[in-house]
Amino acid sequence: MKYQCEGCDRLVKVETYVLEDHALAVACPACGAWTRAAPSLSKPASPKPVPGRTEEPGACGGDTAAVAVPTPEPVLDLEPPVVPLRPSVTALRVVRPDAPAEAPLALDADLFQAPPGHCPKCVAPIRDAAGSCSACGLVYANFIPDEHQPSGAMAREWRELLETWHDWDAHDRLLSQGMMRGEMAMVGRLYRMRLARAPNDAQALRGRDEVVRRVTMATTLASDGPSPALGRKVKTAVMGVVLVVSLVMLLVLVQMMRGSF
Structure with a gap:
């Protein structure tokens, strides 16, 4: 119809x-x-x-x-009933990028001794059953732990560094203090011991490489010119030679003047 x-x-x-x-x-x-x-x-x-x-x-x-x-348009409820939707979103834990990373705890009771399976002096892995280290030549039976302990200041600074391990500024301060006190060998040993316990520790890897870089740079700068003591000796010798030559020339000149009269 x-x-x-x-x-x-x-x-x-x-x-x-x-x-x-x-x-x-x-x-x-x-x-x-x-x-x-x-x-x-x-x-x-x-x-x-x-x-x-x-x-x-x-x-x-x-x-x-x-x-x-x-006829007037009838008022009809054409809207479908609202059906509550079933939640389909899984709640996720929010991770803030600016959240400070937790400092790693000490992995061993003795912070200043190499872990088992490593040379107690150079911290190189022990690869055989020999009685000496193939890297540094140390005879393990002759190792004296007290001879390879950091100074009191270095031990205190290393413990403080472990509490702020992810702060590179703290590492930089430790490296600078070790450079001024001439303890870079001990600083490098501490970083190697840390890597022996945690091989994937990015801060320990960076610290070890920074020790090598700073020591190499200082050695290069020292080898670019003579030492101050050697320079003073050379300068004194040159001045002595010049003085002797001047005296000889003066005597020859006096003799020539006498012969002319």
Whole structure:
């Protein structure tokens, strides 16, 4: 069945309809306007009308025609009920990039002794059952631990460094103090012992490399020119030679002047 929409004057099919007070209200599928059909003026003899459809007699015999009567648009609750959604987001632990890293704890009770399986002097791995180290030549039976202990100041600074291990400024201060006191060999040994306990420790690797760099740079600068003592000796010798030559030339000049008179 088709009807003429009062909203857009189109001949459209009945697709959406409702019954209100025994009258048919249909919605236009093109413009959405609602149109209400007038109730039938006479009951048809046959057949029984289809529900949702109102017909009235037309001008020609038994023909029927739908009469479209405009009506206000009914207020319908067309919004679907809100169904609570099931949470599908997994809560994750928030990690802040600026959060300070925790300082590593001491991995051994004795911080100033090489761990088992390493040379007690150079901290090189022991690769065989020999009685001496293949790297430094130390005879293990002759090792005296007291001869390879850091000074009191270095031991105190190393313990303080372990509490702020991830702060490179603290490492730099330790390296500078060791350079001024001439303890770079002990600083390098401490970093090697740390690496023997934690081979993947980035701070220990950087500290060991920094020890090698600073010692190499200091050695290069010292080898670029003569020592101050040698320079003073050379200068004294040159001045002595110049003085002797000047005296000889003066004597020759005096003899020449005497012979001319």
